[in-house]
Amino acid sequence: MANGITLGKLAELAGVSPATVSIVLNRRPLAKRIPDKTQEKIHQLASKHNYHPNQLAKAMKSQSTGIIGFICGDINMPYYAELCSELTFAAEKRGYNLMAMLTQWSYEKEINALERLFSRMVDGVIIISNAFSEHNKRTDNFRRPGVPLVTMTDFKGPGVCAVFSNYLPGMDALFTLLTANGYRRIALADYSDYPLKYEAYKACAIKHGISEQRFDARNYPEHSFDEISRGIRLDLPEVLICSSDYVATQIISRLALAGLRIPEDISVVSIDGTQWSESYNPPLTAIKQDIPGLAEASLDILFGIINGNHEIIEKSIPTTLSVHKSVKLFNPEFTI
Amino acid sequence: MANGITLGKLAELAGVSPATVSIVLNRRPLAKRIPDKTQEKIHQLASKHNYHPNQLAKAMKSQSTGIIGFICGDINMPYYAELCSELTFAAEKRGYNLMAMLTQWSYEKEINALERLFSRMVDGVIIISNAFSEHNKRTDNFRRPGVPLVTMTDFKGPGVCAVFSNYLPGMDALFTLLTANGYRRIALADYSDYPLKYEAYKACAIKHGISEQRFDARNYPEHSFDEISRGIRLDLPEVLICSSDYVATQIISRLALAGLRIPEDISVVSIDGTQWSESYNPPLTAIKQDIPGLAEASLDILFGIINGNHEIIEKSIPTTLSVHKSVKLFNPEFTI
């Protein structure tokens, strides 16, 4: 890890003290009282030697690394990949960098990742963890005084800031569209551990007079998509809402291999609406999460805490409906 | 960024000097001459106060942060998402962490990302950059003495270590399969800037007596997939090989919307073979890159340089053929 020139050497070359160089290079206001020629010389030397401050030393002094940790089970699924991208961009916009730790959804690895981030002195952590899901509120072990933590699961519990989607707007728009097109048999395929999506589905089903039909992936051993796809074929709904783009692709690829055509034989809607879902075959109608919005909100809250705001915030970001070819519409006027 | 207890405080509590604590906690061999009871006490205090060494200070002293930078245009495309995952795992296995910088394939952002990684004192950098592609060998501006750099583009040039796939084995297996099934019109859709894939295609076409048909995305304004898909429909091959999973999904979704059935009307093969391609509709036959192997090789080379090996290494990792439903096989015995 050899680096270029240091501030000290620059000071030597300029014949001034390190402090002077530091002041000139960083704090314009305070530098006013230093002669122009000295400043000139320092700036020239700096660019001549391509000086870049050592962030390590800066962090040591300021007790702030400019790194935000991101703990996530897996960034191969399209939703998490996009979220990771957006968090990276949002952090960068604020002059920070993201460090992602991948845990394969293991609680032990999450704890371990957190410890490592803490010892790296990160300025905050964004975490997506099963331990923060609605049914499993293990928030202990996750805190370090002074290091803000924001969870991005559909968590509502005490003492932890959380950012998640509000599925109602997208779901309601979907039900409006589907019922206007005459659909009555509208099912949900999801994981019962994450009830927010189910709750939105249920609320809309009631509101629109649709009876509930649910395929719970938790009912199937090892969450086998073969099993759940078979279950769906045996009791075929007109429209299947899948709880994520990932789930949708797993199920559609299986239904299609079994000879079902999408959307001629069954319409499919996914929740997420990543850019991937738009280049699926067929392109997926989706209840679309506002991933950039989620990323921005998380970092806003994180930096709020860093800047001294200590209230516990939960923020939900509305979803929208994004219509593509995976739903067969009889009544094109109702395409919203 | 408040942290827990420091080594200094631990020393105070134990009534010994920081040096003693450091020796006891880190270097077992040298610690032999310190009384067991002292060691005992130190270890107890450490775990009681949940002591974790401050990596920042360690890095400052050792001049090694344990961070590997990763520069990539985009991690939403499935190949790069998987690569980023595997690099993260491979780095972690070696006690390192990865810091990803996303550049949207902009040369300026790449240079900027590199500068920031350097000032963060990373121990090495893995980079995927257009600037390192075969047609555009801008390797200058990318070096910092003492910080090893490994590129993962299909680059073959002087002075830079590179890791990339060897597409020949997978391509040859594909041509063997296709010709055994009677196919003669086998086309390639790719970007002519990255010639390695084309070269493999060409070599296999010649070897198997197939005449070349190429759809070059560079010929189309703004790489429009609408345009290239139209071109393909106007001069329909029996089999279309797409230069990545991403390209395959873009083209297939468009061909399907135009009424073509895969594989009944046209067989499609992709290059990459990510887990995504297996849950596409239909699951994609692919010339599969060994992504974990690529990640491992990159880090091996990187750590080789860190440990003093200064020869320039180029390593290619063989591809394999992964057969799924996107190719129609008449002769099932030849499914390899």
Added chain:
DNA sequence: TTGAAAGCGCTAACAA
């Protein structure tokens, strides 16, 4: 057997 001191590169407070 243990401790004191210096130093990694930078900055903030205090002197001069």
Added chain:
DNA sequence: TTGTTAGCGCTTTCAA
């Protein structure tokens, strides 16, 4: 107007 000093937390001689 500029320089000196101290210190962030850790490790590594060297001295006791």
